[in-house]
Amino acid sequence: MTRPPVRPPRKNPILRTRLPTLPPAARSRVALGLTAAAARGRFELQVCRDCGTVQYPPREACRACLSPRLDWRVQDGNGELVAETTLRHSHELFFRERMPWRLGLIKLDSGPLVVAHLHGDCGSPPARVRVRAHLDRAGQAALLALPDKDTPHMADDRELRELTCDPKFRKVLVTDAKTPLGQALVEGLAGAGADLVWAGAAEPWKKPPGFERVKALPQVAIVPLDLTDSRAVKELAGEIGGRVDILINNADHHRNFGIAARDGVETARAEMDINYFGLLRLAQEFAPAMRARGADGPSSAVAWVNVLSVFALSNFPPHGTYSASKAAALSLSQCLRAELAPAGVRVINVFPGPIDDEWNQTLPPPKIAPARLAADIVTALRGGAEDVFPGDVAQDWLERWRDNPKALERELAAMPKQ
Amino acid sequence: MTRSRAAYDDVVVAVPVTVPYVRYSIRGAHWFLAAALAALIKRAGLGKDQIDGLCVSSFTLAPDTAVGLTQHLGLTLRWLDHIPMGGACGIVALRRAARAVQSGDAEMVACIAGDTNHTHSFRLNLATFSQFARDAVYPYGAGGANASFAFLTAYYMRVYGATREDFGKLCVAQRANALQFPHALMKKPLTLDAYLNARLIADPLRLYDCVMPCAGAEAFLVLRRAAAEELGLPYARILATIERHNAFPDDPVQYRGGWALDRDELYAQAGVGPKDIDVLAAYDDYPVITLMQLEDLGFCDKGGGPDFVRRESFTAAGSFPLNTSGGQLSVGQAGAAGGFLGLVEIIRQVTRKPLGAAVDNARLGLASGFGMINYDRGLCSGAAILAADQ
Numbered sequence: 001m002t003r004p005p006v007r008p009p010r011k012n013p014i015l016r017t018r019l020p021t022l023p024p025a026a027r028s029r030v031a032l033g034l035t036a037a038a039a040r041g042r043f044e045l046q047v048c049r050d051c052g053t054v055q056y057p058p059r060e061a062c063r064a065c066l067s068p069r070l071d072w073r074v075q076d077g078n079g080e081l082v083a084e085t086t087l088r089h090s091h092e093l094f095f096r097e098r099m100p101w102r103l104g105l106i107k108l109d110s111g112p113l114v115v116a117h118l119h120g121d122c123g124s125p126p127a128r129v130r131v132r133a134h135l136d137r138a139g140q141a142a143l144l145a146l147p148d149k150d151t152p153h154m155a156d157d158r159e160l161r162e163l164t165c166d167p168k169f170r171k172v173l174v175t176d177a178k179t180p181l182g183q184a185l186v187e188g189l190a191g192a193g194a195d196l197v198w199a200g201a202a203e204p205w206k207k208p209p210g211f212e213r214v215k216a217l218p219q220v221a222i223v224p225l226d227l228t229d230s231r232a233v234k235e236l237a238g239e240i241g242g243r244v245d246i247l248i249n250n251a252d253h254h255r256n257f258g259i260a261a262r263d264g265v266e267t268a269r270a271e272m273d274i275n276y277f278g279l280l281r282l283a284q285e286f287a288p289a290m291r292a293r294g295a296d297g298p299s300s301a302v303a304w305v306n307v308l309s310v311f312a313l314s315n316f317p318p319h320g321t322y323s324a325s326k327a328a329a330l331s332l333s334q335c336l337r338a339e340l341a342p343a344g345v346r347v348i349n350v351f352p353g354p355i356d357d358e359w360n361q362t363l364p365p366p367k368i369a370p371a372r373l374a375a376d377i378v379t380a381l382r383g384g385a386e387d388v389f390p391g392d393v394a395q396d397w398l399e400r401w402r403d404n405p406k407a408l409e410r411e412l413a414a415m416p417k418q
Numbered sequence: 419m420t421r422s423r424a425a426y427d428d429v430v431v432a433v434p435v436t437v438p439y440v441r442y443s444i445r446g447a448h449w450f451l452a453a454a455l456a457a458l459i460k461r462a463g464l465g466k467d468q469i470d471g472l473c474v475s476s477f478t479l480a481p482d483t484a485v486g487l488t489q490h491l492g493l494t495l496r497w498l499d500h501i502p503m504g505g506a507c508g509i510v511a512l513r514r515a516a517r518a519v520q521s522g523d524a525e526m527v528a529c530i531a532g533d534t535n536h537t538h539s540f541r542l543n544l545a546t547f548s549q550f551a552r553d554a555v556y557p558y559g560a561g562g563a564n565a566s567f568a569f570l571t572a573y574y575m576r577v578y579g580a581t582r583e584d585f586g587k588l589c590v591a592q593r594a595n596a597l598q599f600p601h602a603l604m605k606k607p608l609t610l611d612a613y614l615n616a617r618l619i620a621d622p623l624r625l626y627d628c629v630m631p632c633a634g635a636e637a638f639l640v641l642r643r644a645a646a647e648e649l650g651l652p653y654a655r656i657l658a659t660i661e662r663h664n665a666f667p668d669d670p671v672q673y674r675g676g677w678a679l680d681r682d683e684l685y686a687q688a689g690v691g692p693k694d695i696d697v698l699a700a701y702d703d704y705p706v707i708t709l710m711q712l713e714d715l716g717f718c719d720k721g722g723g724p725d726f727v728r729r730e731s732f733t734a735a736g737s738f739p740l741n742t743s744g745g746q747l748s749v750g751q752a753g754a755a756g757g758f759l760g761l762v763e764i765i766r767q768v769t770r771k772p773l774g775a776a777v778d779n780a781r782l783g784l785a786s787g788f789g790m791i792n793y794d795r796g797l798c799s800g801a802a803i804l805a806a807d808q
Contacts, residue, residue, distance in 0.1 A: 024545060024557045031553035057554035057793060063667075082670050083576075085568035086621040087559055091541040095559030103558055105569045105794065107670045113794055115555050115565070125576070142557060 002120055005156040005193075007169055008298040020294030020343040021093040025138035031058040033072045038133040038141035041385035043077050045112065046070035056112035077131035079108035081145060084118055084125055094137070097295075102159065104145045106131055116143035117159045121151040134163040134384020137294075137344035139337075144384075155382055165303035165346055165381045168193035170245035175200040175225055175282070180357060181307070182250050183214045184374035189248075190219045192378050195299070198240060200225030202251075227251045227278030237285035242293070246381065247286055248305040251278050254359040258320035268321035275325035276332060279306065283336050294343030303346045303381060306333050307373075310351045310394040313401050314408050318415070337386075348386050350377055353393025366392050423658070423687050428643040429516045430653035431804065433462045434765040436601050436773075439634035439750045443534050447478040448490055450532035450752075454635035455491060458528055462639055463649055471497035471524030471640075473515050475507035475531035475754035477543055497524035505701050505789030506661065507531055507757035508636070509800030513659045515640035525641065532635025533753025540631045543753075550793035560620075563791045564628060567704040568620035570795070573671040574706050575622065580724040582622065585705035586613040588740070589626050589747055591732035592702070596744025598734075599774030603632055603750040626747070629703045634752030636762045652769040654783075654804040658687035661800035669795075675707075675788055676799035677714035685716070688803040692716040695803070696780040697767045698738070699760025701788040702745040707796070711786050715801060734775030742767060742775055761785040761802065768806040781806045 027035065037044035046055040048062040049069040061068050083105040090096050104118035106129055114131060122129050128148040136142040144163060146154070155166055172189050176182045177199030189197050197220050204224065215222060223240065226232050253274035255267045283304075293301035311319060312326035330349065337347035354360040356367035368391035376390035389398045400408040437453045451474065459466055472495050474484035482490065484500035497518050501507045508531065515527035544562040546552060555565065574580055590610050596602035608626060616625035639651075646653040660683060662676025677684075685691050692715065700711040709723035717738075718726040730738040743749060743763040746756050764783035766772045786801040 023559065024552075026545065027553050027557075028549050057550040083569035083573040084621075085565055085572060085623075086618075087565060088618040088620060089564065090559040091544055091562070092556075092559055098559075101559050103560065103565055105671060113670060115558055115560070115794065117558060125572075136557070138557070140557060 001151055002153040002157045004153050005168060011297060017293065018097075018295040021097060022138040022342070022344055023094045023136050023142070024092055025140050027140055028058070030060055033058055034133060034141040035135070035139075037072055038135050038384060039386045041383055041388070043075050043131065043133040044072040045075050045110070047073040054108070054110040054112055056108075056114055075108070075110060077108070079106045079129060079131060081105070081118070081122060081125045081127045081129045082107050098162070104129070106145050114143050116145040117163070119144065119146045119154070119160055120157045121147040121154060123147070132384070135346065135386055136163055139341055139346070139386070163384050165246060165348070167246055167378065167381050169195050169299045170302065171196040171198070171243050171299075172246040172248060173198040173200060173240065173244045173286075174248045174250055175227060176251040177201055177214070177222075178203075178206055178208050178211055179250070179252070180370035181355065181373055183208075183210050184371045185248055185250060185377060186214050186220055187217070188374045188378045190217045192382075194219060196221065198223045198244070200236075202226040227281055228273050230281050233281045233285045237289070241286050241289040244286060244290060245293075245299055245301050246303045246305070247282070247290070248307070248377065249279055249282055250307045251275075252307065253325075254319070254322050256319050256322070256359065256362070258317050268325070271322055271325040272328065275322075276328040279329050279332055279336075283332075287336060287340060290345050291340060291343040294345050301343065301345050303348055304336065304340060305348045305350060305377060305381070307350045307352070307377070308333070310353050310389065310397045312351060313397065314405060314412055316412050316415075346386055348380055348388060350380065350388045350390065351394055351398070353391045353397065368393070423683065425687070426516050426656040427520060429520045429640065430643045430646050430655055431512060431516075431638050431640050431765055432646050432651040432653040432769075433458055433637070433639040434762040434771075435461065435637040436762060437532060437635035438601050439603050439632045439752050441535070441603065441630070441632050441750070442537055443633040444536070445534055445633070447476045447532060447534045448482070448487065450534055450633060450635040451476060451479070451487060451530050452491055454530045454532055454637040455528055458530070458637045458639055462651060464526065466493065469493060469526050469528050470495055471515065471518055471527030473499040473501060473511040473527060473529040475501045475503070475511060475757060476533050477504075477753045478533045478539055497527065503757065503789050503798045504754060505703065505757045505796070506787035506798035506800045507754050507789065508759075508761040509659060509757075509785065509787040509802050510661050510798070512638075512640065512656065512761065512802055513661060513800070516656055516659070519640050519642060525645065527640040528637060529640060529758075530635060530637040531754040531758040533633060533755060535631050535633040535753070548792045551791070554793060563703065564620045564623060566791045566794055567706065568623050570672050571627070571704065571706040572622055574673055574709065577673065578721045578724060580706070580709060582614055583610065584709070584724045584727045585627060586610045587727055588705045588708055588732060589613050591736065592741045592745045593748045594733050595742050595775050596748030599743040599749065601773070602744045602748050603630065604744065604748040623704065627704050629746045629751035629756070632750035632752050634750065634755050636752075636755040636758035638758070638762060638765055652771060653807060654765050654768045655807065657690070657803040657805050658684050659800065659802040660684045661798070664797050665799065672795035673710065674714050674720065675710055675796065677711060677786065677801055681714065681716050681801070684801055684803065690782060690803065695782050695784045696739070697742060697764065697777045697783045698740050699764050699783070699785040700741060700745075701760060701786055702741055702747050703751060703756065705747070707788055708740070711788070715784065715786060734777050739777040739780075742772065742777055744774070757787050757789055760787070764804050768804050770806070
């Protein structure tokens with residue numbers, strides 16, 4: 001059984017900080033289908049459209065009937081562990097630094113045989129297991145076999161923790177912590193066992209309801225942070241940047257205009273200044289230290305979360321300039337993802353549908369409650385995905401967008417002005 | 419009704435060559451293959467221009483193939499083959515070359531296999547070994563075949579009751595054979611105790627269960643019997659051969675190889691049975707695969723491997739002479755040359771020219787090959803029965 005978690009000892013400042021290494025990242029293009037699904041938190045395998053045979057490893061043609069029509073389909077991952085080993089030797093640095101390492105050979109009920117990382121609570125073969133796909137530190141899909149039933153302290157398994165960004169024992173910076181979502185995030189992270197949560201606040205004079213309670217949490221420290229102020233961002237990074245393990249960029253400027261409804265560019269510029277340039281300022285000041293700390297002990301720098309919007313996928317004309325600023329942020333986040341990749345620091349993009357807050361007042365339900373969104377973000381950190389679409393509206397838009405992006409564009413254009 | 423396989427008539431195999439192995443080399447694969455060919459023609463008393471067919475196996479020849487090697491070595495050929503089948507390449511090379519000579523497409527086919535080993539080449543080879551390995555095994559930290567054979571070994575032990583001592587008995591006997599073989603890289607005796615307590619590599623495998631990658635080459639010559647006699651070369655006759663690829667794809671874990679499908683035809687073509695075999699060269703990158711070959715080639719029943727090992731003795735002078743040059747586990751695995759090692763040793767034994775320990779009155783020898791852990795199992799298997807000249 002996984003042992004109850006123990007707080008890692010304080011870092012010895014005399015010891016050299018280990019440099020990040022990664023598991024092998026090379027994959028064939030067809031195998032990236034597994035990564036595409038894992039990025040959304042799903043375990044999918046190719047299934048033959050003609051004969052139904054489930055395939056693994058990923059391939060170009062059905063192993064049974066040679067059909068090239070292989071579709072990625074969600075799998076339940078149930079199967080039997082038929083053999084296991086514990087590696088004591090590897091040719092790859094990432095694994096050499098983490099020996100011993102348990103691996104399993106699993107016969108999935110759906111047919112294929114998979115090699116997977118093996119959770120410590122899985123029994124000896126033959127044993128029932130559940131296979132999941134997570135992104136690994138290299139950002140590629142890796143399969144992981146979990147025990148048939150949940151076990152106490154399961155999330156603290158050493159191999160699983162290498163595939164997640166669990167906030168437990170980590171230090172987290174949340175920007176814009178005074179908003180309803182910001183407060184819910186701070187509380188959620190404290191509840192998830194974060195060591196320390198820096199709650200960034202732009203306007204010291206603002207005293208929103210509930211913030212006193214958040215402020216009083218023992219893990220919480222309020223820090224001044226205005227994302228429109230380059231100097232302020234730099235100063236805070238100089239103070240705490242070397243200790244931030246998880247950064248959650250929750251800052252958001254949201255007005256409800258398209259193009260014709262408002263003269264001038266001031267509103268759009270303000271949105272860009274927070275939503276796009278704010279991310280850029282944060283990334284320039286905080287990403288370098290996180291990149292250096294990708295392997296800094298058991299509580300290394302591990303994740304960067306951007307709270308974007310599902311409007312980033314396709315413009316929602318009633319919130320047209322806001323959608324554009326989130327699309328810009330999405331594009332920049334892909335750059336940040338590429339730059340943090342060598343450190344194994346995961347960039348998680350969150351694409352909520354309309355949040356139930358003042359700026360979406362006139363949008364009809366369903367809208368996602370800030371507390372629910374915060375819980376989904378904490379869950380994402382404990383999981384293996386990098387693109388998260390919380391709530392029913394986001395899921396609906398995503399499905400429409402994946403199915404036919406042009407159709408979604410037309411549908412959004414036809415939505416009545418609120 | 420399957421058509422019966424044509425006999426190999428008067429095609430024979432001769433001139434077993436080993437280019438001495440080294441752990442690491444700064445040379446390229448071409449160097450080792452050239453050395454093998456040079457030794458082959460010198461021993462055969464041939465000029466280079468008398469070789470009209472060439473069969474090449476190598477993992478480290480890239481970006482070249484056998485084609486590049488013709489120009490590199492200045493060979494003008496009318497028959498050329500490149501066999502990327504790892505541990506099965508020796509058997510398959512023999513089959514291809516024998517039919518080429520038999521049909522008259524070539525007269526003198528040099529079969530060569532070899533690889534270099536730089537300090538980093540094994541790791542690079544693992545990382546890019548196959549698409550399935552790169553996509554679905556290597557990213558899990560598995561050091562090449564070690565993890566796959568750990569799964570196979572653990573499964574075989576669990577299902578058939580083999581013990582570490584059973585595997586150890588084979589390794590210890592092979593080391594005793596290797597101590598008499600001049601080209602073996604392992605020069606010290608191995609005790610069962612040392613085997614059992616060696617460093618863990620991937621449970622249940624320990625250090626002496628795993629072959630050591632090295633550089634080297636092996637070669638042999640396929641030609642007509644009359645040509646061999648004219649040149650005064652000792653030769654072995656080819657009684658029967660088999661090959662099989664991706665056998666039993668639905669077995670959840672590999673516990674048998676393609677030999678189980680083809681062995682009846684092997685023995686029928688040869689007109690002999692397993693009991694008639696005087697010396698066996700089993701492919702041995704890990705000892706579990708030797709037990710599977712003992713079963714699948716009919717020396718005992720499926721699952722009878724452990725009892726067979728406990729009952730017999732395996733040195734050249736033992737009750738069941740096995741891997742009499744020491745096998746890859748004690749000689750080293752020089753890449754694709756590992757697929758030739760056993761076959762070359764069988765040629766030496768049945769022509770009564772062993773470099774090391776001799777098997778008394780070795781008239782019939784069986785060489786077996788197994789190769790290419792493409793994903794979770796070895797895909798290629800093959801075997802050949804060679805006989806001493808009448």
